[in-house]
Amino acid sequence: MTSDRIRHAGLAAKVTDAASAAALIRPGDTLGMSGFTGSGYPKAVPVALAERIEAEHAAGHPFRVKVWTGASTGPELDGAMAKADGIEFRMPYNSDPIARQKINAGEMEYFDLHLSHVAPMAWEGFLGHMDVAVVEVSGITPEGDLIPSSSVGNNKTWLELADKVILEVNRWQSPALDGMHDIYYGTALPPNRVPIPLVKPDDRIGQPHFRIDPAKVVAVVETDAPDRNAPFSPPDDTALAIASNILDFLTWEAKRAGLPPSLLPLQSGVGNVPNAVMAGLIETPFEGMTAFTEVIQDGMLDMIEAGTLRMASATAFSLSPEKAQYFNENAQRFRDRLLLRPQDISNNPELVRRLGCIAMNGLIEADIYGNVNSTHVMGSRIQNGIGGSGDFARNGYVSIFMTPSTAKGGAISAIVPQVSHVDHISQDVQVIVTEQGLADLRGLSPKQRARLIVEKCAHPAYRPMLEEYMARAAKGSYGQHAPMLPGEALSWHQRFMETGSMQA
Structure with missing residues (x-):
């Protein structure tokens, strides 16, 4: 029938x-x-x-x-x-x-x-x-x-x-x-x-x-079949620390720039850290916020119900199974707060620039000068893809990239001398955040960026190695604008592929 x-x-x-x-x-x-x-x-x-x-x-x-x-x-x-x-x-x-x-x-x-x-x-x-x-x-x-x-x-x-x-x-x-x-x-x-x-x-x-x-x-x-998204895990201490660093930055930036209590439209990638940021925003003084983003996540529904987020515009939902069921049962309550659009509108650079979106996305690795790899592990193995991060990073009011400072139990550093693949050039990356801290790179030269990223974002286990590399690059580089040792810049990745760890 x-x-x-x-x-x-x-x-x-x-x-x-x-x-x-x-x-x-x-x-x-x-x-x-x-x-x-x-x-x-x-x-x-x-x-x-x-x-x-x-x-x-x-x-x-x-x-x-x-x-x-x-x-x-x-x-x-x-x-x-x-x-x-x-x-x-x-x-x-x-x-x-x-x-x-x-x-x-x-x-x-x-x-x-x-x-x-x-x-x-x-x-x-x-x-x-x-x-x-x-x-x-x-x-x-x-x-x-x-x-x-x-x-x-x-x-x-x-x-x-x-x-x-x-x-x-x-x-x-x-x-x-x-x-x-x-x-x-x-x-x-x-x-x-x-x-x-x-x-x-x-x-x-x-x-x-x-x-x-x-x-x-x-x-x-x-x-009659449900959407199937992977469940979100509760944020661990690392995710909470990254979220806290971002929230402190947004509070400071709003005061510095005279932003309204509603901030500017939020854009957020998918995952536990972005959801932790959304949860944290509920506890801040910001109110009447909006989102102009790709996906509506669990945290955005929570913000709407808490009265912190006035509305969200996206192209899709990305809800945990539990939250998807909750939404289906309560969708009528969200009808005036949510809009889904074609992705050539939700991700349109013209609109991202016009609205001044606050762009928050994840990364696989960043190098000391702020170039970001968000797609390839060890330079050649695709993880997922660039998605919409570039649409927002190049055109937003501020582009924030976030990651834990290490992966694989500490065997991989997320901060490296040179990324093994570049998705976002340093000119498009304004803020890098790990659980160690936050580096605001706006207006800084390459060497200034390098010192700040290593100091604020690198894991203590890798910080001396990065400092030692920068010191040698300053002496042996072909030029001094962005000192680099081509024969060593990717040696950390080679070492991981050969030994299973970037540690020397």
Whole structure:
């Protein structure tokens, strides 16, 4: 029996099972899949497609596809299809461990790029042709419009560009999501691009639903499956110390710059430390705050309920399983406080610069001059991807990068002579924070930055090694603007790969 979530007669007539929908996908197709940080991704068709791919492989027939998404998805998509060896090419962000292993083994091509660039590059034709869009929605209106799910991501673009569309209508998603989205159809390519008419995080500039040509829809599949995000652990002492350093800095910066009690719009990466920052903000004098960010996390819902956060604009939820269930049960209470937008709006550099976002993101390692690696372990092994950190870091009011000072039980220092891969150049990195302290790098020369980062952020076990390196570099470097010893700058990484520790 067709769900009451599908209220358009023509699309209700296209309801089928996941296997039949997956049969419409051909080997070599490029698929635009919904999903962003484990929210709003299709959960039935990718599993059925993975089963079909496994059967084709067992029969000796090649079958792989290209997969484009908003960001990371869930085990039913990236995990199932990677396990079936069904993904030839993946972009723009991945956090699935099976897919990561295949990427790092050279068995899957991966294009990691700024999330704000994906939709424009797709429209510009740089990425190639899209054959099929597989998009989860929470409902279909009588007029045939699509009620978005728990993420928006690149769905608007996929629905417009794809030759064929497969819809998953997921009744697990709260019906109160209807009206919580702002889908802007005013973007255009140069030379026809015009300013985006958004000047406050809570401005509505679009419409609540996706438009779709019903003739493009080749199948509709009904599901009742939860989003699957990893649970957040309670913040440990290290996370709490990092959060405390950031909160002290924000309090100081607000006083120094004369910022209002609401600060400026917050942007935060995903994880335990950002959630600890959100929890800490509840206890500060700041009030009436807003967020203009990628994802709405547990801590932001807590801030809204505490009355500290007035509203949050994002492209997706990234909630722990417990908080996702809580949100579904209480979504009506959040309807006027949350907005989900396409990621080419939520991450748009024009808007980040205009609003003056306070950007807070994680890193894998930083070097003594403030260059940041947020994607690659030991320079060559991808962890997840750059995500939207660059969209916000280069354009925000202030760009903060945070990390524990060591990893692997102290075997790795997060502060190194030179990063093994550069995602954010020193000019885009203004503040570095560890549990040891905070380095405000604004207005400092390279050598000044180096002294401050080592003093404030490096772990005591590695600080003498860094100081000794800087002293020798000052004597033996080719130049004195940013002293460096090329033959030694990456020796810490080489030592870890050979011995399992960066310690000399």
